[in-house]
């Protein structure tokens with residue numbers, strides 16, 4: 765299973781990239797202690813809108829992730845495509861839900877192999893926000909079998925969730941998909 769691979773992958777290698785990154789973050793945090801009005805305002809705004817409460821229950825969302833401007837055009841709505849050109853959304857049978865470009869949703873912005881195909885996404889929407897927070901991605905092969913889909917470094921045997929050099933060895937990673945059923949506790953949206 766995937767969890768076992770993560771657990772067994774990490775201790776086998778000393779991941780120097782991660783150590784460097786952690787050191788950089790620590791150094792940056794230390795030098796950024798001067799209070800500034802912008803920082804205070806940002807913190808205040810973040811606190812006001814902050815998702816401090818636990819995220820809503822995970823649900824299953826089905827559809828295709830598409831370029832927002834193309835989906836809007838198909839509906840006969842006019843909008844300037846250049847303003848929307850990077851946006852992607854999950855097109856379900858009754859809705860267009862923008863994908864939050866965070867650690868998991870970003871792959872849909874980066875990787876056209878994940879777009880314009882049937883997907884099932886486990887995720888949630890926070891109240892007052894239109895975005896879908898994606899937590900897990902399932903695609904389907906040509907026989908209709910469901911595959912859990914992420915990225916994988918063959919050298920380090922670790923999963924990743926967006927296109928970038930491997931966190932550990934900095935080499936190229938690959939899109940990975942493995943047959944997997946949904947867990948039974950996931951409710952449709």
Ligand SMILES: [Zn+2]
Pocket residue numbers: 917918919920921930931932933934935
């Ligand atoms: Zn690697």
